[in-house]
Every structure is written in structure tokens, then in C-alpha cells.
Amino acid sequence: MTKPDPYAALRFREFRSYLGMRFFFTFAYQMQAVVLGIYIYHVTKDPLALGFVGLCEAIPAIGIALYGGYVADKSEKRGLLLKIFGGVFLCTLIMLLVTLPQFNFRQIDIIFTLFNFKVNLIALIMYVLVFGMGISRGFFGPATFSLMAQILPKNLYPNASTWSSSSWQMASILGPAIGGMTYGFFGITITYIVIISFVFIALICIFFLKVHPPQFVPKENIKESLLKGIKFVFKTKMMVWAMSLDLFSVFFGGAVAILPVFANDILKVGPEGLGFMRAAVSAGSVFTMLAMTRFSPMNKPWRNLLIAVTGFGLSIICWSLSKNFYLTLFFLFLEGSFDSVSVIIRSTIMQLLTPDEMRGRVSAVNSMFIGSSNEIGAFESGLTAKLMRTIPSVVFGGSMTLAIAGITWFKTRSLTKLSLQDINEQTTKAA
Numbered sequence: 333m334t335k336p337d338p339y340a341a342l343r344f345r346e347f348r349s350y351l352g353m354r355f356f357f358t359f360a361y362q363m364q365a366v367v368l369g370i371y372i373y374h375v376t377k378d379p380l381a382l383g384f385v386g387l388c389e390a391i392p393a394i395g396i397a398l399y400g401g402y403v404a405d406k407s408e409k410r411g412l413l414l415k416i417f418g419g420v421f422l423c424t425l426i427m428l429l430v431t432l433p434q435f436n437f438r439q440i441d442i443i444f445t446l447f448n449f450k451v452n453l454i455a456l457i458m459y460v461l462v463f464g465m466g467i468s469r470g471f472f473g474p475a476t477f478s479l480m481a482q483i484l485p486k487n488l489y490p491n492a493s494t495w496s497s498s499s500w501q502m503a504s505i506l507g508p509a510i511g512g513m514t515y516g517f518f519g520i521t522i523t524y525i526v527i528i529s530f531v532f533i534a535l536i537c538i539f540f541l542k543v544h545p546p547q548f549v550p551k552e553n554i555k556e557s558l559l560k561g562i563k564f565v566f567k568t569k570m571m572v573w574a575m576s577l578d579l580f581s582v583f584f585g586g587a588v589a590i591l592p593v594f595a596n597d598i599l600k601v602g603p604e605g606l607g608f609m610r611a612a613v614s615a616g617s618v619f620t621m622l623a624m625t626r627f628s629p630m631n632k633p634w635r636n637l638l639i640a641v642t643g644f645g646l647s648i649i650c651w652s653l654s655k656n657f658y659l660t661l662f663f664l665f666l667e668g669s670f671d672s673v674s675v676i677i678r679s680t681i682m683q684l685l686t687p688d689e690m691r692g693r694v695s696a697v698n699s700m701f702i703g704s705s706n707e708i709g710a711f712e713s714g715l716t717a718k719l720m721r722t723i724p725s726v727v728f729g730g731s732m733t734l735a736i737a738g739i740t741w742f743k744t745r746s747l748t749k750l751s752l753q754d755i756n757e758q759t760t761k762a763a
Contacts, residue, residue, distance in 0.1 A: 338626055341492040346483050346542055351499045353537040354476070357417070358500050360530035362507025364424070366610055367515050367523050368458060370603050371431075373592045375455050380718045382590055388459045389466035396470035401561060401693040404474035409482065410541045412475050417535045419468040423461045424531050428524035430457050474693070481683065482544045489683040490630060497675050498621040501668070504614035512607020561693025570634065570747055571685050571694075574678050577740045581641050584732035587648055588613060593722050599657050612661040616668030621676065629673050630680060635748040637677045638741050643670035645733030652726035 341347050372381045404412065431454070484492050514523045566572050588610065595606035629636045644667060651663035686694045716725035741748070 338491070341484055341488045341495050344484060346540075347480075347492065347495075349537050349540040350476075350480060350483060351495065353413075353534050353541075354496060355499045355503045356530045356534035356537065357420075358503035359507045360424070360527045360534065362504045362610070362614075363511030363514075363523065363527050363530070364427075366508045366511035366603075366607060367520060367527070368462070369592045370512070370515055370606065371520055372455055372458070373596065380715060381455070382592060384459060385462060388462040389469065392463055392466035393470045396467055397473075398561075398693070400471040401474040403471060404478050405690065405693055406546050407475075408543055408546060409475050409479040410538060410543050412471065413479070413538050413541075414535070416468050416472050416475065417531070417538060420465055421528070421531050421535060423464045423468070424524070424528050427458065427461050428521065428528060430454055431520045431524055433521075477682075479541070479544070481686075486684075490628065490680045493679040493683060494621055494624055494676055497672065497679060498618055501614050501617035501621055501672060505611045505618055508610030508614065509607040512603045512605075512610070516603035516607075561690055564687075564690060565694055568685055569744070570681060570750075573740060573744050573747070574637070574681055577637070577641060577736065578674070578678060580736045581644065581733045584729040584736065587652065587726040587729050590717050590722060590726070593717065594660070598655075598722065599660065601657055605657065608661065609664055612664040613668035613671075616665035616670075617672035617675070618668075619665075620669040620672040624673070624676055629677055632748065632750070633677045633681060634744065634750060637674050638737055638748070640670045640673035640677070641737040641740075642734060644674065645730045645737060648730035648733065649727055652723055652730065 337343075342351075368385055369382055372385055375381075480492060480496065481489075510526070511523060514526055565575070591609050592606055595601050595603070595609060599605060601609075629640075647663050647667035647670060651660045651667065654660040654663060682694070716728060719725070720728065
């Protein structure tokens, strides 16, 4: 038997450019997530305000996702990505401008009566810009999902998914750590200059991608085309349950959004500590993903997915109850490790089960389930922290994640016996 090549996908030059684009964009995005969290909480001292950051991004991302998938299927991917990154670059540049000392707006009383929520004017501008970036993200997910399938042969999808996810997670380690430390030592304006630099590098990487003609030419109107993608997803049992599992587990387990509260009020480690807390999650992910380039979790993918989600929920409960900073980092590391296993399995299943001409639309449905579950989960975490207090709200979220894993196992026990070869055979017969 031929030994699997763990670097097979990296031997394609265009795939390396693709990874560079994802890495630098994710680096900038994760830096910005930390900076916004610190800044918004500093202004409002209200955990619900952190939830609204996620909500402002999730609403447009979900609302435009299906249309974004349709556009991604029928468009040339390189040109589409250039337009998307242009929009992200513009929003980030405006964020830099409004954080300059000259824009020192006074505190104004914008109050939501139900939650007694106040927001600074600059924070309100940030919410609007995050909304704009959410629109860009509604196109970004389907475009990149479709592009990877055009770059590589199908037999390399599992290997490519591992490297793509590892690149994303590596940027997620460096981004929060550097974002938190840069903000702590140099302030928000300098941090945004660094963020813009990395967005620009990601934009440059797109120019090294080839022009790939679209594999889908619409023969029906947009409504029928979108319905066709939705119907495909919901008739594929493994795909729809994978999406549902991620949606509800991250919805209830998206407590990373309120880490600024733990860093500031509970562990008292400041912006620098918050950066390391965010980085610990991603460090666990990268370590595990690199291990999975040699030790694949795809022998029994559905069984391993359920085990990983269970571990994810347990880790959340453990770090929420910890009063020691280093023990918290350890449990956050474990959370990232378990999450990375589920990410690899879900992304591989998605790539294998999706026909080439339908990748954008299927990815759009996936984005509505998974891509925005983090942001909606962030809002849920902020709201429950407001209503239940911080630690009980996170314990509740982790417990609900365990319940979701149990319900999914009960409903999909037959899928736990399938191997990757079984899934490939089913896909070939369907085609």
C-alpha cells in the first residue's frame, strides 16, 4: 500500500495562494474580533453589547447567504473575491479612521428599554461597519468553498480540508494574541493599522489565483435555482444533521464571545490575557489539525463527530468554572482541540457530498446554519450572561451542547457505522 502524502494538497501552487489568502484574512479578522470585543466592553461595561457585535454581522450574512451562493456558482471566483475583499478593506479603513483621537465623540444615551442598554456613538458606527462586513461575508463563504474544489482533484479534498482548516486556526492563534497585546501596548488605532496591512496582503494573494470559468450556467430563474440547492441539502441526511448539530451546539456553546468579561472581571488578566485566552482555543485546534494530517478521524466520521461535540461541551463547562488562569487556558485548549475534529469531519463531508455545479448554493445553506452560528451564539451568550449572570450562562450553554449531541446520536445512530469509503461509494452512486 502507498503511504498517504500529508503534503499532497500543498504541492499545488494555486492552493498555496488560496491558503495565503485565508491565512492573512483570518489573521486580520481575528485581530479585529478581539479589538472590537475589548473596545465595546470598555465603552459599555455590558456583556450584551458584545452579543450585538455578533448579531450585527450575522443578520446580513444570513440574509444574503442564499443569493451569495447563487452568485458564487455563476461567477468567476477570482473576480468575485477581489470585489469582496475590496468591501472588507473599505470597512476596515473606516474603522481605523473613526478610532483616531480626533473622533472622540461624547457618550450619548441610545437606550434599548428592554435591556437598558447604552452605546457610545463610535461603538454605534462600529456596529454599522460590522454589518457591512457581514454582507461581504455572505459572499465570501460560498466563493471560497467553490474555489477550493476547482483548484484540487477530488481525492485530495480530505487533505486540503485539513490544511485549509489548519491555516485558518493558525491565523486564529496569532490574530487574537497579537491583537490583544497590540491593543494593550499601543492602543486601538495602531492595532487597526496592523489589521489593514494584513487585509491588504490577503487581497494581493488573490491576484496569484487563476481565472476559473463558472461550472454553473443558470437555466432557470433565481428562485428555482435557490430552491434546487435547498432541496438537495435537506434530502441528504448526513449533511442536514451535520449542519444542525453545528448550529445548535455553537449557538449554545458560543461563549468565546464573552471571554472579555472573564478576562476583565473574573480572572483579571486584562487585554493581554484575553489575547492568550482566545489564542488557547486556536492553539488546541491547530495542534489537533496538524496531528490529523497523519491520523485521520475519517475512519468512522459520524461517530467521531459526535464524540468531538461532546468533548466540546464538557470543555466549555470546565473552563467556565475555573478560577485559575492557567487551568482556564488548558480547558480552552481542549475546547479548540475537540472543535477542530468536528470542523475537519464536517468540511470533508460537505466537499464529498456536494456536486460541483451546486457548491455555491450548498455552501450558502451551510453558511446560514454554520457560518453565522458563531455570531448568533455570541448574541445568545451575551443575552444569557445579562439575564443569568456570566458563569451560570456559560455552564447552561455547555450543558445544552451536551444535550444536542445526545439527541443527534439518538436520531442518527445508523450513520455512526459508516466509514469514509461508504460515504464515497454513496456519493458515486448518487452521481
